[in-house]
Amino acid sequence: MNHKFTLPLFFLCLCFLGHAQDLSVKLHSADTIDNxxxxxxxxxxxxQEFAHSSDTLKSEYYLQYAIAYGTMGLVDSAISYFQRVIFLNKEGGDHYQLARGYSGIGNVLRRTGRNEESLDHFQKAxxxxxxKQDSASIRFYASIIYNLSGIYFxxxxxxxxxxxxxxxxxxxxxxxxxxxLAYCYVGLAFIALNEGNYQEAEEASKKAAKYIEEYDNxxxxxxxxxxxxxxxxxxxxxxxxxKLYRQMIQDETGNIEVSLSGYSNLARLKILxxxxxxxxxxxxxxxSRAIEREVLPYIRDAHELLYQAYExxxxxxxxxxxxxxxxLFKDSLLNIEAINSLNEMEKKYEGELKQKQIEALAFENEQNVLLLDKQESEKLMYIFAIVALLVVIGLGSWQVIxxxxxxxxxxxxNATISNALKEREILLKEIHHRVKNNLQIISSLLxxxxxxxxxxTxxxxxxxxxxxxxxMALIHQKLYQQDNIEGIDMPEYIDNLMSSLVSSYKITNDRLTISKEVSPxxxxxxxxxxxxxxxxxxxxxxxxxxxxxxxTGELKIKLFEEENSLNLxxxxxxxGFETKSSSGKNSFGLTLIDSLAEKLDASVQSFNDQGTRYLIKVSNYKLA
Incomplete structure (x- = not known):
C-alpha cells in the first residue's frame, strides 16, 4: 500500500468528521434558544457553513428556521423551510425528518384555520x-396522534x-x-373546558403544569x-x-399567539x-403587535374589541x-364566504326574473284571448246588424258604450303588459348591475x-x-348600460377587454401592435x-x-361565423408556444380554456408557426 497517499486521505476524513460534529454542536446550541x-x-x-454540509445537517438546520418562524406566526416563511426539509428527505432520506416536515406544515396550517389541509399533512406524517421501530418514530407517532386531536378540536x-x-x-x-404528556394534558384541559367540565379541566391543567416545569417547556x-x-x-x-392574562402579555419574546390571546382575553374581560x-x-x-407579525385574525379581533369598547x-x-x-379585515379573511353569498344572491335574482317572465307570458296570453273575443264579438255584431238593422240602430248607443x-x-x-315589460327590463338591468358590483367587490377583496x-408568484x-x-364584470356592465339587454356586442366587448388587459400589464403602444377582425x-x-x-x-x-x-410584436384577434360554427x-x-409553456407557465389558464371549451362543445387547436396561434371552433353557441 502506498502510505504517501493514504495518510493525507485519512487526515482529510478526520477533518470532515470534525467539521460535521462542530456543525451538529452548533445546531444543538441553537435548539436550546427560546427567543x-x-x-x-x-x-x-x-x-455559509451549512451551505456545503450534508443533507442530514441541512435538514436539521432548516427545521430550526421553520420552528422559529412558526413560533413568531410568520406562516409563509415557516412553510417554505418545512418544504425544504421534505424535499431533502422525500427520496430515500431520513424518514423521521420527513415526518417532522409534514407535521410542521400541518401545525402551521392549523393555526391559520385551514383544517382540511392540516389534517392531510398530519396523515402523511x-x-x-x-x-417504524426506532424510538424517535414511536414517540413522534404519539405526538401526531395528539395533533390530530387538536384539529378535531x-x-x-x-x-x-x-x-x-x-x-x-x-x-x-x-x-x-x-x-x-404535557401536550396531551394541555389538550385535555382545552376539551374539558369547552365541554363545561371545569373540575376536570383544572385537574388536567395542573398535571400539564407539572410536566411543563419538569421538562422546562x-x-x-x-x-x-x-x-x-x-x-x-x-x-x-x-x-x-x-393575573395570568397580564403574565401572558408581559412575555414579549415568547409565542405570539399566547401574547395576543392575553391581550384579547384581558380586553374582553375589561369590557365585561x-x-x-x-x-x-x-x-x-x-x-400594533398583530400588524407587526401580520397575524390577520388577531387584527380583526382587536378592531372588534375596539368598536365594542368605544360603544x-x-x-x-x-x-x-x-x-x-x-x-374590512373580516371580509378579507372570508372572501370564500363572500363568493358563496354572491352565488346565493344571483340564484335569488334569477328566481325573481323567472317569476317576472312567467307573469309577462301570462299577460301576453290574456291579450291574445281578448283579441280573439273581440273578433268574435264583431262578427256577431255584423250578423245581427244585417238581420235586424232596426234593432242595431235602436241599440247603437248601447253598443257604443x-x-x-x-x-x-x-x-x-295593454298598459299593464307594457309596464310589466318595462319592469322586467329594469329588473334585468338591476340584476346585471348588482352582479357587476359584487364582482367588483371580489376584485377589491383580491x-x-x-x-x-x-x-x-x-x-x-x-x-x-x-x-x-x-x-365577467365587463359583460354584466355592458348588459345594464346598453339598450339591448339580451346580448353582448362582441366587437365593443373585445375592445374594452383588450384595453383593460393592456393597461393591467402596462403594455405601451410602441411595443405592441394590435389588430382586430371581429364580426358584428x-x-x-x-x-x-x-x-x-x-x-x-x-x-x-x-x-x-x-x-x-x-x-416588439403583433397580436391579432379574429371572431367570425362560418359553416354553423363560431370561430375565435x-x-x-x-x-412560440413551446418556449412559453416549457416552465409550466399559465398551466391553470390552459386548463381553464379546455374546461370552458368543453362546456361550449368547442374544439381547441394550437399552432406554433412564427409565434403562437390558437383556433377555437364553437359548435354550441347562441346569438341574442
Whole structure:
C-alpha cells in the first residue's frame, strides 16, 4: 500500500468528521434558544457553513428556521423551510425528518384555520412513521396522534378530539414520555373546558403544569396559562384570571399567539367589567403587535374589541370607525364566504326574473284571448246588424258604450303588459348591475388580499384572478348600460377587454401592435361569459409570455361565423408556444380554456408557426 497517499486521505476524513460534529454542536446550541428572533439571528450567522454540509445537517438546520418562524406566526416563511426539509428527505432520506416536515406544515396550517389541509399533512406524517421501530418514530407517532386531536378540536368535534387525546396519553405513558404528556394534558384541559367540565379541566391543567416545569417547556407553558386563566374566568375567579392574562402579555419574546390571546382575553374581560378605557388601551396594543407579525385574525379581533369598547364608552363615532375596520379585515379573511353569498344572491335574482317572465307570458296570453273575443264579438255584431238593422240602430248607443268599455279594458291590459315589460327590463338591468358590483367587490377583496402576500408568484396569480373577474364584470356592465339587454356586442366587448388587459400589464403602444377582425356579432350571455373568459386567458398568455422586455410584436384577434360554427382565432408573433409553456407557465389558464371549451362543445387547436396561434371552433353557441 502506498502510505504517501493514504495518510493525507485519512487526515482529510478526520477533518470532515470534525467539521460535521462542530456543525451538529452548533445546531444543538441553537435548539436550546427560546427567543425565536435570537435563534434566527444565530442561524443566519451559520448560513455559509451549512451551505456545503450534508443533507442530514441541512435538514436539521432548516427545521430550526421553520420552528422559529412558526413560533413568531410568520406562516409563509415557516412553510417554505418545512418544504425544504421534505424535499431533502422525500427520496430515500431520513424518514423521521420527513415526518417532522409534514407535521410542521400541518401545525402551521392549523393555526391559520385551514383544517382540511392540516389534517392531510398530519396523515402523511403518520404514514411515514407508522410501523417504524426506532424510538424517535414511536414517540413522534404519539405526538401526531395528539395533533390530530387538536384539529378535531378546532373543527368542534369534541368527541373525536377526546378520543385521540386519550389515545395519545396512553401511548405517551407507556413510552414514559413526560414532554408529550404535557401536550396531551394541555389538550385535555382545552376539551374539558369547552365541554363545561371545569373540575376536570383544572385537574388536567395542573398535571400539564407539572410536566411543563419538569421538562422546562416554555412554548407549552403559555398555552397552559391560557387554559388555566379561562378556567378561572369560567369559575368566577376573575382576579386569578386577570393575573395570568397580564403574565401572558408581559412575555414579549415568547409565542405570539399566547401574547395576543392575553391581550384579547384581558380586553374582553375589561369590557365585561365596564372598564372601556383599559380595554381600548389593551386592544390598541394588540393591533400594533398583530400588524407587526401580520397575524390577520388577531387584527380583526382587536378592531372588534375596539368598536365594542368605544360603544360602551359612548364614543359612537370612534366605534363606527373601528367597526368599519373590523368588517374590512373580516371580509378579507372570508372572501370564500363572500363568493358563496354572491352565488346565493344571483340564484335569488334569477328566481325573481323567472317569476317576472312567467307573469309577462301570462299577460301576453290574456291579450291574445281578448283579441280573439273581440273578433268574435264583431262578427256577431255584423250578423245581427244585417238581420235586424232596426234593432242595431235602436241599440247603437248601447253598443257604443259597451265597445268603449271594452276598448278601455283592452287599453288597460295593454298598459299593464307594457309596464310589466318595462319592469322586467329594469329588473334585468338591476340584476346585471348588482352582479357587476359584487364582482367588483371580489376584485377589491383580491386586491386587499394581495397587499398581505409577499410571494410575487402568488401576487401574479391573484392579479390573473382579478382579470378573470373583470372580464365577467365587463359583460354584466355592458348588459345594464346598453339598450339591448339580451346580448353582448362582441366587437365593443373585445375592445374594452383588450384595453383593460393592456393597461393591467402596462403594455405601451410602441411595443405592441394590435389588430382586430371581429364580426358584428351579438351573443347570448350564456355563450358570452365562457367565451369572454377564454379570450381573457389567450390574450393574457400572449401579453405576459409572448414577448421579451425589449421585443416588439403583433397580436391579432379574429371572431367570425362560418359553416354553423363560431370561430375565435388569437395569434402572436412572439417566442412560440413551446418556449412559453416549457416552465409550466399559465398551466391553470390552459386548463381553464379546455374546461370552458368543453362546456361550449368547442374544439381547441394550437399552432406554433412564427409565434403562437390558437383556433377555437364553437359548435354550441347562441346569438341574442
Amino acid at each position: 425565536p428572533l435570537e435563534k434566527i439571528e444565530i442561524l443566519n450567522s451559520y448560513k 403518520l404514514t411515514v412513521v407508522e410501523n 378546532d373543527m368542534r368535534q369534541l368527541d373525536r378530539a377526546r378520543e385521540f387525546t386519550e389515545q395519545s396519553i396512553e401511548l405517551s405513558t407507556k413510552l414514559n414520555d413526560g414532554d408529550q 416554555d412554548y407549552l407553558r403559555g398555552f397552559n396559562t391560557i387554559n388555566l386563566a379561562e378556567i378561572y374566568e369560567e369559575q368566577g375567579k376573575l382576579g386569578n384570571a386577570e 367589567q365596564k372598564q372601556p378605557d383599559e380595554a381600548i388601551s389593551l386592544a390598541k396594543a394588540m393591533v 360602551l364608552k359612548g364614543d359612537y363615532k370612534a366605534s363606527l370607525a373601528e367597526h368599519k375596520e373590523y368588517l 259597451q265597445k268603449s268599455k271594452f276598448n278601455k279594458t283592452l287599453s288597460d291590459k 386586491n386587499l388580499q394581495a397587499r398581505f402576500i409577499k410571494d410575487q 402568488a401576487v401574479d396569480a391573484v392579479q390573473e384572478g382579478r382579470n378573470r373577474v373583470k372580464s 356579432i351579438l351573443l347570448d350571455i350564456d355563450t358570452a361569459i365562457p367565451l369572454g373568459l377564454i379570450i381573457n386567458e389567450l390574450l393574457t398568455n400572449s401579453l405576459k409570455y409572448a414577448f421579451t422586455e425589449d421585443q 382565432e388569437v395569434s402572436d408573433n412572439g417566442v
